[in-house]
Amino acid sequence: xxxxxxxxxxxxxxxxxxxxxxxxxxxxxxxxxxxxxxxxxxxxxxxxxxxxxxxxxxxxxxxxxxxxxxxxxxxxxxxxxxxxxxxxxxxxxxxxxxxxxxxxxxxxxxxxxxxxxxxxxxxxxxxxxxxxxxxxxxxxxxxxxxxxxxxxxxxxxxxxxxxxxxxxxxxxxxxxxxxxxxxxxxxxxxxxxxxxxxxxxxxxxxxxxxxxxxxxxxxxxxxxxxxxxxxxxxxxxxxxxxxxxxxxxxxxxxxxxxxxxxxxxxxxxxxxxxxxxxxxxxxxxxxxxxxxxxxxxxxxxxxxxxxxxxxxxxxxxxxxxxxxxxxxxxxxxxxxxxxxxxxxxxxxxxxxxxxxxxxxxxxxxxxxxxxxxxxxxxxxxxxxxxxxxxxxxxxxxxxxxxxxxxxxxxxxxxxxxxxxxxxxxxxxxxxxxxxxxxxxxxxxxxxxxxxxxxxxxxxxxxxxxxxxxxxxxxxxxxxxxxxxxxxxxxxxxxxxxxxxxxxxxxxxxxxxxxxxxxxxxxxxxxxxxxxxxxxxxxxxxxxxxxxxxxxxxxxxxxxxxxxxxxxxxxxxxxxxxxxxxxxxxxxxxxxxxxxxxxxxxxxxxxxxxxxxxxxxxxxxxxxxxxxxxxxxxxxxxxxxxxxxxxxxxxxxxxxxxxxxxxxxxxxxxxxxxxxxxxxxxxxxxxxxxxxxxxxxxxxxxxxxxxxxxxxxxxxxxxxxxxxxxxxxxxxxxxxxxxxxxxxxxxxxxxxxxxxxxxxxxxxxxx
Numbered sequence: 034x035x036x037x038x039x040x041x042x043x044x045x046x047x048x049x050x051x052x053x054x055x056x057x058x059x060x061x062x063x064x065x066x067x068x069x070x071x072x073x074x075x076x077x078x079x080x081x082x083x084x085x086x087x088x089x090x091x092x093x094x095x096x097x098x099x100x101x102x103x104x105x106x107x108x109x110x111x112x113x114x115x116x117x118x119x120x121x122x123x124x125x126x127x128x129x130x131x132x133x134x135x136x137x138x139x140x141x142x143x144x145x146x147x148x149x150x151x152x153x154x155x156x157x158x159x160x161x162x163x164x165x166x167x168x169x170x171x172x173x174x175x176x177x178x179x180x181x182x183x184x185x186x187x188x189x190x191x192x193x194x195x196x197x198x199x200x201x202x203x204x205x206x207x208x209x210x211x212x213x214x215x216x217x218x219x220x221x222x223x224x225x226x227x228x229x230x231x232x233x234x235x236x237x238x239x240x241x242x243x244x245x246x247x248x249x250x251x252x253x254x255x256x257x258x259x260x261x262x263x264x265x266x267x268x269x270x271x272x273x274x275x276x277x278x279x280x281x282x283x284x285x286x287x288x289x290x291x292x293x294x295x296x297x298x299x300x301x302x303x304x305x306x307x308x309x310x311x312x313x314x315x316x317x318x319x320x321x322x323x324x325x326x327x328x329x330x331x332x333x334x335x336x337x338x339x340x341x342x343x344x345x346x347x348x349x350x351x352x353x354x355x356x357x358x359x360x361x362x363x364x365x366x367x368x369x370x371x372x373x374x375x376x377x378x379x380x381x382x383x384x385x386x387x388x389x390x391x392x393x394x395x396x397x398x399x400x401x402x403x404x405x406x407x408x409x410x411x412x413x414x415x416x417x418x419x420x421x422x423x424x425x426x427x428x429x430x431x432x433x434x435x436x437x438x439x440x441x442x443x444x445x446x447x448x449x450x451x452x453x454x455x456x457x458x459x460x461x462x463x464x465x466x467x468x469x470x471x472x473x474x475x476x477x478x479x480x481x482x483x484x485x486x487x488x489x490x491x492x493x494x495x496x497x498x499x500x501x502x503x504x505x506x507x508x509x510x511x512x513x514x515x516x517x518x519x520x521x522x523x524x525x526x527x528x529x530x531x532x533x534x535x536x537x538x539x540x541x542x543x544x545x546x547x548x549x550x551x552x553x554x555x556x557x558x559x560x561x562x563x564x565x566x567x568x569x570x571x572x573x574x575x576x577x578x579x580x581x582x583x584x585x586x587x588x589x590x591x592x593x594x595x596x597x598x599x600x601x602x603x604x605x606x607x608x609x610x611x612x613x614x615x616x617x618x619x620x621x622x623x624x625x626x627x628x629x630x631x632x633x634x635x636x637x638x639x640x641x642x643x644x645x646x647x648x649x650x651x652x653x654x655x656x657x658x659x660x661x662x663x664x665x666x667x668x669x670x671x672x673x674x675x676x677x678x679x680x681x682x683x684x685x686x687x688x689x690x691x692x693x694x695x696x697x698x699x700x701x702x703x704x705x706x707x708x709x710x711x712x713x714x715x716x717x718x719x720x721x722x723x724x725x726x727x728x729x730x731x732x733x734x735x736x737x738x739x740x741x742x743x744x745x746x747x748x749x750x751x752x753x754x755x756x757x758x759x760x761x762x763x764x765x766x767x768x769x770x771x772x773x774x775x776x777x778x779x780x781x782x783x784x785x786x787x788x789x790x791x792x793x794x795x796x797x798x799x
Contacts, residue, residue, distance in 0.1 A: 066380045066400040067417055070096075071157075072167045076123045079166070088150075088173050090142050111137040113528065126156050126167050134320050137174070149178045153320065177424070193440070193538070194232075194271065194292035200285045202226040202245035211292070216263025227290060232260040234268060248275035248288050257295065270299045291440075298545070302552065321420075322387075322397075325404055327413035328375060330354040334415075342420075344390030355414075360388045371401070374414050378403045387418060396425045441479075441518070441539035447532045449473040449492040458539070461509060461516075474537060479507040481515065495522035495535050504542065517542050592618060644767075647683045649721075650676040653710060656690035660698070667698050673710035677719055679787055681767060689763040690723075692756040693783055697725035700781070718769065718786045729777035738773055760785070 068085035070078050078099045086096055108116040122136045132155040139149050150171045157166040194211035198204055207222050207230075217231040227233065228241040237258045244254040255274035262269040271292040278287040322339040326332045332350055340347060343358060355371060356364045363385045370383050380402035386394040401416030441458035445451055451469045454477075459466060462478045469477045474492060475485045484505045491501040502521040509516055518539040525534040599606070599614045606614070650673065657664065657671055664671065671694060690710075697708045704726065711722040730738060739761040760783075764771040768788030775781040 065415055065417075066402045068171050068173070070169045070171075072123060072169065074127065074164055074166070076127070076167070085171075088148065088171070089140070090146060107141040108138045109141075122152055122154050122169070123167055126154050127164050130156050130158070130162075130164055132156070147175075148173055149175045180427075194290075194294075196290050198227060198245075198275075198288040198290055200249045200277075200288060202228065202242070202249075202288070204230060205287075214264060214269075214294075215261055232292075234259055234261060244273075244275050245288065248277050249285055251277050251279070251285055253277065260292070265296075270295050272298075293540070302549070322418040323416075324355075324418070325413060325415040326355055327404075328411060329413075330356075333413070339418075342387065342389065342395070358387055360386050360394055367399075371414060374401055374403055375411060378411075384421070387420075396421050398424075441537075441541075443537050445474060445492075445522075445535040445537055447496045447524075447535060449475065449489070449496075449535070451477060452534075461541075462507075463509075479539075481506055481508055491520075491522050492535070495524045496532055498524050498526070498530075498532055500524065507539065517546055643682050644680040645683070646678055647681050647686070648676070648678050649681070649686065649712070649719075652681070652683050652686045653690050656687050656694060659687075659691055660694055663695065663698050667701065667706050669698050669701070669706035669708065671708045671710075674712050676710070676712050676721075677714070679719065680790060681787065682763075685763040685766060689760050689785075692760050693723045696756060696783075697723065697727060697781070700727045701725065702728045715786075717790075718788050720784060720786045722782050722784045724780065724782045726780040729779055729781050730773060730775040731777055732775075735773050735775060739771060 065082055066084065068082065068088045070081040070085045073079050078096050081093075081096050086093060089096065091099070108121065110116055116138065121138070122133050125133055132153070134153040136152050136154075137149065138152060139147055141147055151174050152169055152171040154167055154169045156164040157168060159165040194208065194214060196204060196207040196211060204223050204225055204227055207219065211232070212219060212222065215231045222230045222232075226242075227245060228238045233241055237260075240256075240258065244256070248254050253274070253276050255272070257270055258273055259268040259270055260273075261267075272295045273290070273292045276289045276291070277285040278289060280286045320338065322342055323334075323336040324332065324339055325334040332353065332355075335347075335350060340350060343350070345353070356368060359367045367383060367385055370381050373379070374381055380400065383399045383401070385397060385399065387397040388394055397418045398421045399416055399418045401414050404412040404415040406412045441455070441461060443451060443454040443458060451472055451474055454466065454469050458479070459469070464478045473489075474480065475488045480488055484507075487503070487505065491503070494501050500521070500523050502519070504517060505520050506515040507518055507520075508514065519542050520539045521537070523536045523538070524532040525536060527533045595614055595618050599611065653673060653676065663669070694708060698706045707726050709724045711724065713720045713722075739757045761771050764785045764787070769786035771783065771785035773781060773783050
């Protein structure tokens with residue numbers, strides 16, 4: 034602490050105006066709002082101010098002479114370990130001769146009470162440099178520890194996955210539930226963008242990046258997605274949301290990610306679809322600033338911390354007044370508090386700002402009281418100030434989590450008495466906090482008469498350590514208004530396993546219920562539609578078979594008689610007649626080809642009972658053999674990758690490859706055809722690609738190339754237009770899908786997928 038006196042003519046100096054140093058020290062000690070005790074080298078208390086006695090609940094005769102090793106003052110450190118004899122802050126100061134700051138202990142007082150103290154100590158050395166006395170300053174942080182416990186209870190003991198993010202998506206915090214779910218330590222997630230965290234699957238990274246940008250712009254974002262789960266050894270669906278949290282200027286300063294495991298919900302939805310077939314965290318020793326100024330506002334003492342924090346040197350501080358360190362918009366309220374201290378003698382605690390030389394405003398909590406002289410006269414004000422930036426940030430985060438979530442949540446005593454309810458829950462019921470705090474949950478405005486017994490029973494079960502969850506209706510703000518919610522009660526236990534808090538949570542599931550109802554209705558309608566389509570398809574297949582079969586005989590008759598006509602009257606017919614007969618025969622041949630293809634199309638049916646393991650490579654070779662003449666005449670080259678063995682209908686698969694190869698040869702252009710068959714393995718399917726270097730397919734035709742009777746526009750003899758339609762039906766029969774990629778003049782790639790097992794969904798795009 035700086036020794037600040039000034040000298041000059043025209044009157045006594047500041048030093049001459051002060052009482053002796055010892056009297057000033059004892060005066061400061063007595064009026065200091067900070068509990069202070071002085072111990073000798075034997076670690077026994079030789080002096081303590083009244084605040085220290087009050088905080089420890091001891092009379093002067095009980096405190097003086099008391100040793101820190103005394104059995105009546107037991108203590109544990111911040112980690113919960115007992116502080117033994119010869120240990121602790123005083124033992125360390127005696128051993129090192131160095132100050133020790135901010136050691137947190139829980140003190141078990143002789144009265145039976147427990148208090149948490151933040152203790153700082155500094156040695157007072159004799160002329161030989163030996164520790165002669167130890168000055169301890171401490172602060173009662175019991176309330177802060179309780180706030181931290183409650184924050185931890187809400188943040189880390191909810192069954193929801195939740196956290197805090199910077200607006201750019203960087204994770205600041207993740208609760209225990211989320212970390213345990215993915216089997217990760219906090220360091221593995223904090224500091225990373227949410228999209229790169231352990232939860233997010235590769236398929237959802239871009240979606241999370243996009244959601245972060247939208248939330249950063251002020252939008253509340255919510256959707257369902259799959260995340261990694263160590264507990265489930267796979268992925269789990271969650272109801273995910275990102276809520277922006279703004280400051281008083283409306284600027285987004287935090288994002289709150291939340292997630293709820295909706296596996297059970299999704300399972301219910303899946304069960305519903307399956308059932309119907311298609312059916313969710315001394316004074317120089319204290320780290321705080323210390324100051325003393327006289328009744329006229331002249332600073333007489335301050336510690337080095339005061340100078341370092343404010344950025345002013347000692348000479349400057351000596352000429353300044355208390356309000357010079359307070360922002361202009363805070364000076365009136367701070368000035369009134371100083372006046373109250375001087376007038377009433379009652380200590381005050383003020384939350385304001387400390388304004389530094391650089392103009393920075395630092396949130397500070399000032400604790401100040403009267404400074405009295407040896408005769409009890411008022412000398413001025415003495416106090417300390419503590420930087421509460423971190424506390425303010427914790428409070429802001431708590432506020433963000435507790436009151437800005439869209440969930441209804443609160444805190445309860447184990448017996449069901451409400452301690453707190455968040456703004457969302459209060460606003461929903463149109464009530465004030467005082468309307469529910471102090472009452473049992475069953476008597477709160479939300480609970481309907483029909484659900485009181487159920488909620489009372491749930492409270493007793495949670496009090497016994499059970500996590501309770503169910504759906505129920507609650508009352509809203511309007512008369513007669515009820516809303517279905519997903520309600521839960523989670524017990525919070527202390528280190529001994531005793532239930533000390535209950536956390537009620539609720540989520541409005543009106544929309545979910547509506548979706549479930551709509552899904553059920555749509556499933557019924559879909560079943561009826563499928564039945565109609567199956568009947569119609571069967572009728573059409575029968576019609577196509579019968580019609581095409583019955584057309585074969587007349588066509589044979591036409592061709593035969595035309596041949597006879599040309600043979601019998603060859604000499605009597607002129608060149609034009611022969612040309613007409615040739616046209617008629619060619620037309621009949623084309624119609625026969627179309628009828629044959631139509632028959633082939635009608636016979637391509639799903640026959641899973643005939644699917645057997647078959648080498649796709651062998652089937653491809655058979656298709657090549659069938660096209661040997663066309664391959665030879667066109668000088669075609671056909672190559673392929675290693676192809677798998679799959680359960681298939683080999684006849685249909687052979688027909689598929691034969692049609693695709695024939696198509697590639699037919700549309701090769703002027704160059705000899707070059708065709709390559711490639712295969713790529715996926716989780717539940719194989720993807721094949723038949724690549725050629727032919728004329729390609731115009732973009733306008735690519736979307737309908739697999740439609741029946743759709744003929745290529747690139748040649749005059751384009752076939753019947755049924756071959757690619759047959760390919761589509763074969764692929765769909767094998768649980769796949771087929772599509773085309775083509776640049777006119779650059780060639781065509783026909784891609785299709787086949788499921789790894791019969792009845793699989795290998796054709797579903799992933």
